[in-house]
Amino acid sequence: MGIVMKGADVANAMKEELLQRVAGLKEKGVSPCLAILRVGARPDDLAYERGAKKRMELLGIDCRTVELPRDIRQEIFEEKLKELNEDGRVHGILLFRPLPGHLNEEAAKRIVDPGKDMDGMCPANVAKVFAGDDTGYAPCTAEAVIELLDHYKIPLSGKRVVVVGRSMVVGRPLSMLLLKRHATVTICHTRTRDLPGVCREAEILVAAAGKARMITQDMVGEQAVVADVGINVDEEGNMWGDVDFETVQEQASHISPVPRGVGSITTSVLAKHVVQAAERQTDNE
Numbered sequence: 230m231g232i233v234m235k236g237a238d239v240a241n242a243m244k245e246e247l248l249q250r251v252a253g254l255k256e257k258g259v260s261p262c263l264a265i266l267r268v269g270a271r272p273d274d275l276a277y278e279r280g281a282k283k284r285m286e287l288l289g290i291d292c293r294t295v296e297l298p299r300d301i302r303q304e305i306f307e308e309k310l311k312e313l314n315e316d317g318r319v320h321g322i323l324l325f326r327p328l329p330g331h332l333n334e335e336a337a338k339r340i341v342d343p344g345k346d347m348d349g350m351c352p353a354n355v356a357k358v359f360a361g362d363d364t365g366y367a368p369c370t371a372e373a374v375i376e377l378l379d380h381y382k383i384p385l386s387g388k389r390v391v392v393v394g395r396s397m398v399v400g401r402p403l404s405m406l407l408l409k410r411h412a413t414v415t416i417c418h419t420r421t422r423d424l425p426g427v428c429r430e431a432e433i434l435v436a437a438a439g440k441a442r443m444i445t446q447d448m449v450g451e452q453a454v455v456a457d458v459g460i461n462v463d464e465e466g467n468m469w470g471d472v473d474f475e476t477v478q479e480q481a482s483h484i485s486p487v488p489r490g491v492g493s494i495t496t497s498v499l500a501k502h503v504v505q506a507a508e509r510q511t512d513n514e
């Protein structure tokens with residue numbers, strides 16, 4: 230039976246350092262502040278927002294939400310985003326995605342100040358993640374997987390890692406973070422031939438495809454480490470990962486659950502980014 234890697238243990242370990250850094254900022258008269266920009270009220274945005282608010286409060290980070298109506302016009306939306314860019318009290322911005330269909334997300338990515346872009350969506354931050362330059366910000370969920378593996382002392386250097394999923398929020402940036410740590414990375418997707426065979430070769434398997442319980446026991450090698458990034462909510466409101474937990478746990482050496490796994494570390498990484506941004510913006514004054 231694999232060891233269950235619990236998100237709360239990782240978040241707790243991160244908490245001590247973050248509290249100290251927040252205290253350091255406050256001694257200099259700086260109150261780190263996150264602004265959340267939400268358009269409409271999608272349930273998964275609200276779930277993340279609740280978690281983020283709770284985590285920021287626990288760490289003494291200010292958090293304010295700017296809520297815009299679902300049917301807002303592109304020009305007004307862009308104005309609001311620019312206001313947050315220019316607001317000196319705001320150190321970091323989190324824009325919930327995906328945006329409603331009528332809004333231009335590509336335009337938004339180009340407007341957000343790279344120094345305030347907490348979820349690594351703008352081209353400058355994407356480029357830095359790909360270049361292995363850690364003066365930028367990676368998407369929080371991708372970085373949460375690294376925090377999870379590091380906390381449980383899973384070595385990455387030289388390891389065969391298979392990432393299932395190629396999204397710009399998880400699969401691709403995470404692959405670059407793993408590569409920086411000298412893992413041998415294979416990225417799988419819907420057109421991968423013999424997905425089970427490729428997955429079975431993994432020493433570390435990351436499921437980030439967004440398909441409930443698609444990773445089954447026959448796809449996991451003996452004593453593999455399995456990290457589940459999936460957040461799939463069914464009609465009854467139950468949350469499922471991309472991994473069929475019960476059967477895969479028998480096979481794996483370590484496995485992260487859903488909920489209470491990677492998803493619950495994401496808000497701690499978000500907090501870390503806000504602290505980093507506040508420190509960097511203060512040092513540059």
Ligand SMILES: Nc1nc(=O)c2c([nH]1)NC[C@@H]1CN(c3ccc(C(=O)N[C@@H](CCC(=O)O)C(=O)O)cc3)C=[N+]21
Nearest residue numbers: 273274276277280324325326348488489490492493495
């Ligand atoms: N730019 C952007 N980045 C995101 O990362 C992003 C987003 N937009 N829009 C919304 C979705 C949704 N999302 C969640 C992440 C964690 C939990 C989470 O904390 N889950 C807990 C359970 C939370 C609970 O208690 O309900 C867990 O996995 O254990 C939920 C939802 C991030 N998203």
